[in-house]
Amino acid sequence: xxxxxxxxxxxxLLSLFMFVTGCSYQYPPIKSVTLEKRIxxxxxxxxxxxxxxxxxxxxxxKADGTDIRRLTDHRGNDYEPCWSPDGRHIxxxxxxxxxxxxxxxxxxxxxxxxxxNHRSYTGGPAWSPDGKFIAYHEWDLINFxxxxxxxxxxxxxxxxxxxxxxxxxxxxxxxEQIVFHCQKDEDWNIHVMNRDGxxxxxxxxxxxxxxxxxWSPDGKxIAFWSTRTGYWEVFLMNxxxxxxxxxxxxxxxxxxxxxxPAWSPDxxxxxxxTQAKPANLEIFQINKDGGKAIWLASPAGDIYDPDWTK
Numbered sequence: 001x002x003x004x005x006x007x008x009x010x011x012x013l014l015s016l017f018m019f020v021t022g023c024s025y026q027y028p029p030i031k032s033v034t035l036e037k038r039i040x041x042x043x044x045x046x047x048x049x050x051x052x053x054x055x056x057x058x059x060x061x062k063a064d065g066t067d068i069r070r071l072t073d074h075r076g077n078d079y080e081p082c083w084s085p086d087g088r089h090i091x092x093x094x095x096x097x098x099x100x101x102x103x104x105x106x107x108x109x110x111x112x113x114x115x116x117n118h119r120s121y122t123g124g125p126a127w128s129p130d131g132k133f134i135a136y137h138e139w140d141l142i143n144f145x146x147x148x149x150x151x152x153x154x155x156x157x158x159x160x161x162x163x164x165x166x167x168x169x170x171x172x173x174x175x176e177q178i179v180f181h182c183q184k185d186e187d188w189n190i191h192v193m194n195r196d197g198x199x200x201x202x203x204x205x206x207x208x209x210x211x212x213x214x215w216s217p218d219g220k221x222i223a224f225w226s227t228r229t230g231y232w233e234v235f236l237m238n239x240x241x242x243x244x245x246x247x248x249x250x251x252x253x254x255x256x257x258x259x260x261p262a263w264s265p266d267x268x269x270x271x272x273x274t275q276a277k278p279a280n281l282e283i284f285q286i287n288k289d290g291g292k293a294i295w296l297a298s299p300a301g302d303i304y305d306p307d308w309t310k
Contacts, residue, residue: 045107046262046271046296047071047090048283048306049079056304058092060107063264063271063308065283065296071109078103080305084127087309091115091125091134102136104151115149116156124168128175128195129310135159135169135178146180148195159197166191168212168260172239173219179203181211181224190224192239203241212260215239217310218267221288223247225258234261234272236288247290250274262306271296271306 047060056077061068072078074094081092087107094103094114102116102125116122121139128135132151137144140158143165147156160166165183172179179192182202188209193200204210208228215222221236226246228235234248247270262271268288273281281302284293 043087043309044265045087045309046283046306047081047083048273048303049077049081049092050303058090058105058109060090061296063296069109071105072112080123080125082125082127082307083107083309085129085131085310091127093123093125102134115151118156126168126170126178128171129173130175135171137167137169137180146178146197148178157196159193159195160200161197170214170260171195172215173217177239179213179215179222181213190222190237190241203237204244210235212258214260214263216263216267216288217265220267223261223263223270223288225261232258234270234286247288248272248274248286248293249290259305260307262308264308265310271308273302273304273306 044063045060046063047058049056050059055075056079057070057074058072058078058081059068059070071090077095079093081090083090089104089106091102091104093100099119099121101114101118101122103112103114105112115134118138122136125134125136133148134151135146135148137146143163144167145158146160146166146169148159149156166180169178169180176195177192178195179190181188182191187207188211189205190203190210190213191200192203206226206228208226210224210226213222213224219239222239223234223236225232226235229246231250233246233250235244235246237244259273264270269285270288271283271285274284281304283296283303283306285296286293
């Protein structure tokens, strides 16, 4: 979910702490997470968050919209879920007292574990294709940076380390590159870099906002949201930034609170959260070549952040 990235009060409190103490921000080691191998792998399921009970929690369903299951039951908000490559686990962001951390849960909702411990605003988790790392963004009191951490514990690596705001990383299928969106001046555009942060280059140059890129499983395309038509629409482009083309036809049905487009395992379609005003946000499926969107699910409350098993 991409809306208000960080509460203003959290920025003030964190900044005051740094000013009073005179300390530089230290990134604590990531906790070691034990992934249970006995968990059955989820096949052809979509995970998402829904506010059907007044707050956002994590759910999953079959790709046809049936068999909806609630996976978390938290008094705060759980959001931005993403599947592990083997379909056995889900990483997501959990909001606790105006900060957020990354958590991991089994595909059936069991064995909840906290991964990050930054006491900051941490979000946008994305698994590496080999399942050994998670990339995410974090507020460092100046801007948002992208970090990569090993699942089995260790120190987070700041791979952007720039004066700009970079958020919502997503890995290439070979695990060698990370695509993300970045704000320079007033514009948001799509950038890509090597997994260690080197060879960073810009892919879009539109004066509109380009947000939330996701790499197709076959590696041939990157999907993203853009306002270049005057409305939020889903676009595709080649990994080098060429052949940018619109595939959705939302015509204003999507507002500021948008979610990453989620690729199907075969790279032929995407799941998106959208709405037919004045209804709640629902999940639709669109073909990568365009055409009419197919409705998948609309439980009570808004739905955000769909992610399809790999």
